[in-house]
Structures are given as structure tokens and as C-alpha cells.
Amino acid sequence: MRGATATRLQVYWSSVSRRKVSKGSACEAPSSPQCFRRKADESIYICEWTMSRTGSDVTFDLFFNQSSTYSSNEKKFGGFKETSAQINEEVLIKHRPIDIWVVVHEGKSSCMSAKRSVELRQTVKYEAPQNISISWAKNNLSLSWRAIEKHPALAEIRFQRVEHPTELWENRTINTTMDSSVYQLTVVNLLKDTAYRVQIRHRSNLARNPLWSDWTPVVIVPAELEQKPEVTMTTRLTNGTRKVILTWKPMPHAAAVTEVKYLLMDTQSLHGCPCMRRTSEINSNKHTTYVSYSAVNITVMAKNAAGFSPPEIIQVSAKPDVDLKACDKLVLDDKTLKKKKTCHELYKLQDGDSRPENVITLTARMKKKEREEIRKTIQDYVRYLYFEHICDDRKPRTIKMCLFYQKEGVPLSEPQHFTPFETQTSVSLSWKWIPSVAQQSFLTHYSLCIVKISSQDEPTECHNVSASLTKYHLENLTPGAKYNISLAGVSRIGEGPRATVTINTLPEKPASVLWSLSLLILFFLISTVCTCILKRIKDKIFPPVPTPVIPDFTPYQPETQEMLEGKEEVHELTLCQLRPEGKCVIEDAEETIIFRREWDDDIDEDLENERGDSRMSGGTSDECLGPGSTDQALRSCREGEMTDLDNEISMLIYRNGLVFDVKVDSP
Structure with a gap:
């Protein structure tokens, strides 16, 4: 370490306690430097300063001085092209306060920064948080990142809603917790359905002179994926394979401000039956997959930077086949199980549930001992739905379906x-x-x-x-x-x-009742038919009497006004029969026909004249009785002997000016 530092740095010992730095018009003084370690146990110090402009002709010299009284203790590290430098702790004084400053050389000009007094051993500045993980728990935002040291740190969070970019940032200072070398903290009382911009920085809790780390770049925190994807499925059968097309609606905008991906997995691929397939991760809202004829569960989840949505499980039931046969005993022998690219599935059938459960999977990739252990889990007297699949062009295809019993017995229950x-x-x-x-x-x-x-x-x-x-x-x-x-x-x-x-069984009903009911129905039908037939015959034999035609006539014009005003009423009509013996016979009351009618006003006078003529001829040999002597005549006629009438009785019937002749033969 010492050799590397010596080659990288040029260390100069100066006998002058204070250096005079010339200042040109084009020179710009840098900021006061900061020297620190990234961790408390590191041996390399990093010194940083800032300057608005740098170039190929700009160099920096870094100075350390343990005291302002003795110039012999000043150290210089020069020739830096960047605004930072790394210095080994062995050439520095760490346990006492020292002054540090930077001199910049730009062309022929030089500028010195302000001095900073610091104790290097107690100065620690963490790196900015990295690999930040975010998640929502109700309306609380959980943040975690890699821990710098083995003790908690102090963190400062600032955040802003994405929908309101002009609003002020809100800051919160929170102590972190430790969990498996990870810093964790929770920002409470936020809105889980809102997207935020977040920045984090942290510092040590143990160092006496901790420095805040740099702010992280802006992290976009999307809203929580509360709803599971709304998936629609369509299937098509194609030669032992089912093509499954899945589509779903996009996630809400607040949850999709960052990239949203969708994870798809199925139970057959997880077991490697029959084709090995990893979990699919796609960016679109449509996916096509292929499954066999056995029951398959397909899981769809949405994923964003804040976590996963609840899973949507699509259950693809086994292809119905009502004509399933019993399997032969060779479906699970070693020769069948060793076929390459084959997969055997046994589903334990449960009553009242069309979905098979407790699947047992056997593949050719398994070792013999592993297959034997799995076969021991197959129960006796239990019905299984058996499938045999192969991997054809990376697509599972079913080649056999049947019902399987490891061992059979008699039924335990009645129908x-x-x-x-x-x-x-x-x-x-x-x-x-x-x-x-x-x-x-x-x-x-x-x-x-x-x-x-x-x-x-x-x-x-x-x-x-x-x-x-x-x-x-x-x-x-x-x-x-x-x-x-x-x-x-x-x-x-x-x-x-x-x-x-x-x-x-029901008792037999009496035959008489049935016969009576049958005859009654038959009689009713015959009566109805006969009535219709007779009515038609009657209409043909006895046609209806036509209505008489009354010709027009000129009414009688009376000669005087008195005759016009006169009225005549006919109340009774007496019929007389001419007898050779000159006697008048009045028929029985039943044969006496009395006609009482009122005649119209226009013929009253004519009838009155006719009555006058009949009174004048009352001295004829015919015996007639007037209306007043009807009762007396009836008594005298009943007392005499009745004889047969051989003559015809002529009756004249008057009604409304019409005359009808009726001839009746005497009995």
C-alpha cells in the first residue's frame, strides 16, 4: 500500500511555514477540501473539493499542516488533475486536528482555497445509498439498501409527488434499522396510490465528525399494484396440445410511471413436464403459451419498482373426455417410464370437484430410485386420471389418457x-x-x-x-x-x-267406472255430431219461408172530414158455421178464436162502415151470437148433443190489412 501511494503521490516537505500564492486575473479559487474515510476501519482517506472549471492545464496541490506555528510540519501532495485525491493514512496525522487546503494552478496563475481544520480519524462519509428497494405497506413506504457498516445509520429522505412537480420537497430524518447487512426505514403517512420522487442520503451514528453522503439520484416510486391483472383466456385444441392465449388490461397510470413487467409461470413447466421452461417475463399485455391436456394452473403477476401485484391464477381444467378407458397395467413399468422426452402424470380424482388434485409426476430424467420412491406414494383402491405427454417442438403434447387403479377391490358403498x-x-x-x-x-x-x-x-x-x-x-x-x-x-x-x-303397485280400478266414463264421452261425441248433421238436413228439407212482398196501394180517401176522424177498433171476431138445421154451434173455448187487434188510424172508418152493414143484415137465417151473449151461447151449445162436423170451416184472419184463407178439415 505504501509503495502504491508513493508512486501515485508526490510528497514534498517544505521548510516554509506559509507559502505565498500569486493570483492572476484568470484564476478561480476552489472550495475548501474535505478529507474523510468511507468507513471507520478503512486506511485510505479521500479528499474532495469543487471547482467550476477544469482543463488540461489545471493542476491541484493538496496541503496538510498539523499546526499553524511550525512550518516544518506542512505536507504537500501535488500534481492532481481531478478534484479529488486518495491518500494513505500512514503519511497523515490522524489523531490531532490539522489544517487542509488546496492550491490550483491554471497557466501562470495560482489560487488557494480557504483552510479547513479537521481531525481525520473522526471524519467518516458514507457512499450514497445504492441498490435501493422500495415497497408499500398500506400507506407506508418501506425503503432498504446495502448497509455500509455493522451498526445503524441516520438517513434523510426527501420526496415529492410526481403529479405535482412544482410543489416543494418534503424532508424527513429517520434512524435506520439493520437486517442482514441491510439498512431499512419506513416513511409513514404517504398515499400508496400516488407516485413519488424520492432521494436519500445517510451518515454514521458512531463517528464524532460524520459527514452526510451525497444524495442519491432521484428514485421514482410508483404506486402500489393493489389489483391483480384481469386476465381473459381462450384455448384451442391442436393435435394433443392446447394453445392458450392470455390477454389482460394495463395497470393504472400511477402504478405504471416506471416500467411494468408481467411474470407468467405454469405448474407443468415448474415440474419440467414434459418441456423445461423458465418463468416468462414480458412487457406487453398479451401472451401465448401451450399446455397439454392435463390440468394446468397459469399464474400471471404484474411487477413494478414497488413490488408485485396479487397473483391471478388461471385454472385450465383437464380436457373432458367422457369415453375414458381403463389403463393397462404396463403404463408405469420401467420401460415406459424410461422413454426420453416423456412425462407421466397421475391426478387423484376427488368427488364434487372437476379439478384433479395431488398430482404425481414421473419423468425420464428422474433416477430409478427416485421413481421408485414416487411410485410408492400411489395408493391402492384409489382412482387416478393418467396422462402421458411428450415434448414436441418445445410444446407439450398429450398422447394418452385413461383411468388407473394401482389395485382394485369391491365397492364400499351402495348406489x-x-x-x-x-x-x-x-x-x-x-x-x-x-x-x-x-x-x-x-x-x-x-x-x-x-x-x-x-x-x-x-x-x-x-x-x-x-x-x-x-x-x-x-x-x-x-x-x-x-x-x-x-x-x-x-x-x-x-x-x-x-x-x-x-x-x-297401485290397485286396479273398477271396470264399470271406466266403462261409464267411456260411454259418457262417446255419447257426448255422437250427440254433437248428430246435431250438426240434422241441422244441415233441416236447412235443406225445410228452407226458410220468404218474406211476403207488399205492393204499394193508394189509401182510401174519405169523402168527409167526419169519416177521416172516425176510428174503428176490432176487439173480437165471431166465426159462424152454416148448418142445415139452422142452429148455431159455438166451438169449445179451446176452438174459439178471439182476435183482439188495434187497427191503424187510416182504416178505422172503413171498419166502422162494415159493422153497420152487418147489423142491417141481422135477420138472416144464420145464427150468430154477439159479444154480449157469448157465455149464454156456450152454455146452450154444451147442453145439446155434439155432432161431427163434415163441413170446412172458413176462417178469415185480419192483421194489419192482410187477409189469409185457412182451411181446416173437421175431424
Whole structure:
């Protein structure tokens, strides 16, 4: 160290206590120098000063003097081209205060800085904080960086909101804490959804003359990534491989003021099954990946300078295949497992969950002993979903899917919810599958047995029902009978417990009631049809009577006004029959036709004249009774003998000026 320092520095001992420095017009005095160590245990001192301009013709001389009385103790280190110098502690006086200053030579001019008195051993100046890590905890900002010494330091923080660049910086002085050679501090009461500009400097807490370090460059602290990415997934099947396209929305602006990256990883790549793939780190909001037919979890996280967002886990379920077959026993032999670029996965199936869990992965890269240890974890009587994958052009591709049992047994449980729906002569049965955890093997079929319960021994009838069915219909049962029905699952190993139900078929209904109801319905239908037919026949045989046509006529004009004003009313009409014996016969009251009508005013006078004429001819041989003697005539006619009437009765019916002739033959 001493030799290196000697070659790097030129040390001069001067016998003059004070040097006279000439000052030219073009000379600029530098600032007073500061000499310090970066750590308390370092042996190299660094001296720094500032000057606004430097050049090839500018050199600096650094002077140390332990006392202002004796000039013999002055030391000079000269010929520096930069505004800093490194000096070994062996050539310096460290335990007493000394004066230090700088002389600048620019051309023929020289300028001296002001002197500074300092005790070098107690002067420590840390480097500016480096590798700063930032994170949010609610509204508190946590900062950490590499520790300079093994004891805490004092730090000064100043910050400003990015959205308000004109506002003043706010300063806070905080003591740091130590954790694994890292300084840590927390700035409280900030806004986690706001971006900040931050600068840090620190100094020693143990040195008697600590100097503040330089400020760090401005650090942009983005807002916290509070929300997980909103991911949309689309998948496409392509020859044993699924192409998965993921897209998501950008992060909020305050969280993305610095660069935002997205980390993607999947469970298959982490296990190296079948292709080795590292975690993807991308800058865009779209990514395309390829997965096999087995269940895969894809994790998407956003990352900025302040930390990570909550992870968004995309669950890509196993490709559904309703026609899965049972695996053969050779899928896990050593020859199959040693195939290069192959991967074998076993998922333990759980009831009520379509996502396989507890995956067991076997690859050709594993050693034989490791594979044997993993195979021991495969449980007996447990159903597994087996996949075999290969890595094809750096893309996983599934070449085999089947159901696997390490060892099979008889079912432990009966079919669930065994329910009958009976009628008179049949019954419909329904049930649910035996839980896969209780099957312990592949079901070959169901055994369905039925026996009639009676005083006599009845034979048991059994049926084999497909293992894929959950419904069955039994017919040809006896109405009103009692039956015992049982159902059990059957595997290659044997038959499991039976689910039993007892049914009573419905009794047979009386035939008379059914016949009566049927006849009533039939009669109603026939009556309706006949009514429609008769109505049509009637309309054809008996057409409707046409309305008579009344011709126009000239009404009778009375000769005098008295005749015009006269009215005539006809209340009764008496029909007389001419008899050879000259007797008048009045028919029974039922055959007496009395017509009471009111005639229109325009023909009243004509009817009055006709009555006058009939009164004048009252001395004829015809026997007629007036209205006043109707009752007397009826009594006299009933007392006489009634004879058959052979003559026709001519009746004249008057109504509204119309005359109808009606001829009635006597009985």
C-alpha cells in the first residue's frame, strides 16, 4: 500500500511555514477540501473539493499542516488533475486536528482555497445509498439498501409527488434499522396510490465528525399494484396440445410511471413436464403459451419498482373426455417410464370437484430410485386420471389418457338415492353413481333384483344394468302387489353393498267406472255430431219461408172530414158455421178464436162502415151470437148433443190489412 501511494503521490516537505500564492486575473479559487474515510476501519482517506472549471492545464496541490506555528510540519501532495485525491493514512496525522487546503494552478496563475481544520480519524462519509428497494405497506413506504457498516445509520429522505412537480420537497430524518447487512426505514403517512420522487442520503451514528453522503439520484416510486391483472383466456385444441392465449388490461397510470413487467409461470413447466421452461417475463399485455391436456394452473403477476401485484391464477381444467378407458397395467413399468422426452402424470380424482388434485409426476430424467420412491406414494383402491405427454417442438403434447387403479377391490358403498316411482303394473327406478372414492375399482355393471312379497315363496328376478345408466324401468308387475327391489354395483373383483326399497303397485280400478266414463264421452261425441248433421238436413228439407212482398196501394180517401176522424177498433171476431138445421154451434173455448187487434188510424172508418152493414143484415137465417151473449151461447151449445162436423170451416184472419184463407178439415 505504501509503495502504491508513493508512486501515485508526490510528497514534498517544505521548510516554509506559509507559502505565498500569486493570483492572476484568470484564476478561480476552489472550495475548501474535505478529507474523510468511507468507513471507520478503512486506511485510505479521500479528499474532495469543487471547482467550476477544469482543463488540461489545471493542476491541484493538496496541503496538510498539523499546526499553524511550525512550518516544518506542512505536507504537500501535488500534481492532481481531478478534484479529488486518495491518500494513505500512514503519511497523515490522524489523531490531532490539522489544517487542509488546496492550491490550483491554471497557466501562470495560482489560487488557494480557504483552510479547513479537521481531525481525520473522526471524519467518516458514507457512499450514497445504492441498490435501493422500495415497497408499500398500506400507506407506508418501506425503503432498504446495502448497509455500509455493522451498526445503524441516520438517513434523510426527501420526496415529492410526481403529479405535482412544482410543489416543494418534503424532508424527513429517520434512524435506520439493520437486517442482514441491510439498512431499512419506513416513511409513514404517504398515499400508496400516488407516485413519488424520492432521494436519500445517510451518515454514521458512531463517528464524532460524520459527514452526510451525497444524495442519491432521484428514485421514482410508483404506486402500489393493489389489483391483480384481469386476465381473459381462450384455448384451442391442436393435435394433443392446447394453445392458450392470455390477454389482460394495463395497470393504472400511477402504478405504471416506471416500467411494468408481467411474470407468467405454469405448474407443468415448474415440474419440467414434459418441456423445461423458465418463468416468462414480458412487457406487453398479451401472451401465448401451450399446455397439454392435463390440468394446468397459469399464474400471471404484474411487477413494478414497488413490488408485485396479487397473483391471478388461471385454472385450465383437464380436457373432458367422457369415453375414458381403463389403463393397462404396463403404463408405469420401467420401460415406459424410461422413454426420453416423456412425462407421466397421475391426478387423484376427488368427488364434487372437476379439478384433479395431488398430482404425481414421473419423468425420464428422474433416477430409478427416485421413481421408485414416487411410485410408492400411489395408493391402492384409489382412482387416478393418467396422462402421458411428450415434448414436441418445445410444446407439450398429450398422447394418452385413461383411468388407473394401482389395485382394485369391491365397492364400499351402495348406489346413492335409490328412488322408485310405481304405477299399477310397472315401476321406474333412478339412482346416483357410487362415489368414486368408494368404488375402489371399475364398475362392470349394476345388479338389479326384484322379488314379490307374498305368503308363497316367489322367485327372485335379477337384471344386469349398464354401469353408465342411472335409470331403469320394470314392467309386467301385478297391480296392488308388494315388491322388494335391490341394487348393487359390481366390479371385476365382486359385488358391493345393496340399496333396497319396498314398493306397492297401485290397485286396479273398477271396470264399470271406466266403462261409464267411456260411454259418457262417446255419447257426448255422437250427440254433437248428430246435431250438426240434422241441422244441415233441416236447412235443406225445410228452407226458410220468404218474406211476403207488399205492393204499394193508394189509401182510401174519405169523402168527409167526419169519416177521416172516425176510428174503428176490432176487439173480437165471431166465426159462424152454416148448418142445415139452422142452429148455431159455438166451438169449445179451446176452438174459439178471439182476435183482439188495434187497427191503424187510416182504416178505422172503413171498419166502422162494415159493422153497420152487418147489423142491417141481422135477420138472416144464420145464427150468430154477439159479444154480449157469448157465455149464454156456450152454455146452450154444451147442453145439446155434439155432432161431427163434415163441413170446412172458413176462417178469415185480419192483421194489419192482410187477409189469409185457412182451411181446416173437421175431424
